[in-house]
Amino acid sequence: MIETIISIAFYISTAITLLICMLPSQYGTTTKDKPIAKDDSPSKTNAQILVLGDIGRSPRMQYHALSIARGGGQVDIIGYHESELHPDISSHPRISIVALPPHPAYLQTSHKLLFLLFAPLKVLFQVACLWTALAYRTKPAKWLLVQNPPSIPSLAIASAVCFLRQTFLVIDWHNFGYTILTLKLGDGHPLVRISKWYERRFCRSATAHLCVTSAMASVLRKDFRLQAPVLPLHDRPASHLRPIADTNIRREFLAALPEAQSVRPLILSGNIRVLVSSTSWTADEDFSLLIDALCRYSELSKTSKPVLPPILAIITGKGPQKEMYVNQIAELERAGRLENATIRTAWLSTPDYAQLLASASLGVSLHTSSSGVDLPMKVVDMFGAGLPVVGWNRFEAWPELVTEGLNGKGFGSSEQLVEQLVELFGDPSKLETLRTGALEESNRRWDDEWNPVAGKLLGLYPA
Structure with a gap:
């Protein structure tokens, strides 16, 4: 009996030890000194930017990265690297790209019934890739800026990783994920209601929120009842977009x-x-x-x-x-x-x-x-x-x-x-x-x- 108890205790302690060893490193424990950029100069801060989509087709998130880097911060952009990036992104010494693996081809479909069938598998694949990228493939950062939508599964994974790594989560609201899903499935669909609950639940983990309009900020404060700061940040053109007079x-x-x-x-x-x-x-x-x-x-x-x-x-x-x-x-x-x-x-x-x-x-x-x-x-x-x-x-x-x-x-x-x-x-x-x-x-x-x-x-x- 005693040997059995000792064996069980051994296995439990081993499992707990392995779990602790597998936890991602925290910001502030492995980053006591100021973060260092690729050009060996100290950085004012470091941040991760999560785009659950093609980075090249997310201009606002690329502009965030460039602004942080130009302000003296170090940036990791995590997302799908499918199309050409802003040229300043590729060449900037303070910006790194952490590419997510693409979804398997058999999970891509526009058919409504197949979409419902493949959606859970697609989410599971994304969860594994996101968790690995945010928790292990990157160093802990002070800030994690997440593009929303898509909300599933990025908000839940980002919330968990930020809790474990002692990182401040900031959500950049471009729209609401559940309203986009409504276009495909209809307003009364159960998945739309689940998506709406999910988005409202996990957004509360954020330290602050950015959004593209004052009208959206009003909705976030009143309907979502967010207590954290909600800051309208209107889109403006980047420096490469200029009129040509001739x-x-x-x-x-x-x-x-x-x-x-x-x-x-x-x-x-x-x-x-x-x-x-x-x-x-x-x-x-x-x-x-x-x-x-x-x-x-x-x-x-x-x-x-x-x-x-x-x-x-x-x-x-x-x-x-x-x-x-x-x-x-x-x-x-x-x-x-x-x-x-x-x-x-x-x-x-x-x-x-x-x-x-x-x-x-x-x-x-x-x-x-x-x-x-x-x-x-x-x-x-x-x-x-x-x-x-x-x-x-x-x-x-x-x-x-x-x-x-x-x-x-x-x-x-x-x-x-x-x-x-x-x-x-x-x-x-x-x-x-x-x-x-x-x-x-x-x-x-x-x-x-x-x-x-x-x-x-x-x-x-x-x-």
Whole structure:
């Protein structure tokens, strides 16, 4: 009997010892001295940035990393490394990339029933990868800045790791995860209700919260009942997004694009308007609005309004619905419904995308906002390049970004979008008025917004 008790005690003590040894190291025990950057200079602080998505398609999180690094901090960006990063990210000595392994191909599906079946397996895979990256592949940091959404499983894993490593958790709210899930499954689905509970429960572990609009901050304080500081941090363009004043430079860049070869003479002569839209090709952006508007514009230019100039629409981005829309566009072209409108898709490098925005005539945003309180980053980028914008405006936070008639216009239907294209492209003076407002907006920069809010929170800039 005594031998049995001794054996049990031995196994229990061994298991506890192994568990203790496997716990991740804590901030403040292994980092008593100031953290050291790659360039061997002491850092003011160190931070981890978690992006449960493609880092290259998360400009706001890349801007966070650059701001922390430029302020003297050391940064690890944890996420999927699938597309090209901001060039300053790749070259900065204070920024490191910790790449997460991609999901197995068999777990990727757009089928509703298969999505429900594969979702738990996908979450389990992500949990293992996230835990390993946050707890073992990286050194303990003072701050962990998490992009939300996605919420599952990042918020729970981040909360647990921050508790074990004595790290301060900061959530950067771009939207609400459960409202995006509603688009796919419907408002009454059990998974939507579980997601809503999960998001509200685990966000309470954060030391502070950043969010993209004042309207979102209000929801977090009132509906989520958060006690921690909630700080609105509006998106602003980064330094690489700048207007181009020289008309010839703009035309030469556009004419050199492979997507513009069929209309190159019209570009060089200034007899075509270039419309730009960036999309993730997902359900929260109804791209058919733009297609229908361009079909109607083309029809009007051949009948009642022959003075309307032709349009080249360049659509950038990647996403699950891209192929469906590309096929739809091809069918419309064969049917002759886009004779005065050319639609091309593209995936550009960061510098080329910035130059495209600065060279185009008008930007279009189709972001519909699942929550009503988020804002499209693409509009911020367009303003940074001095590009006026027309966009879907049927959500609460739209006026926080666009001043109607000054730097852009809002629409709520395909018909209204057609009216705006006809008005702006039919009367150059009206488009020029919006461009003047967009150029004024381009003076508002990311650092001016970030330093007194996030920079102050992280201790990089004085109060």
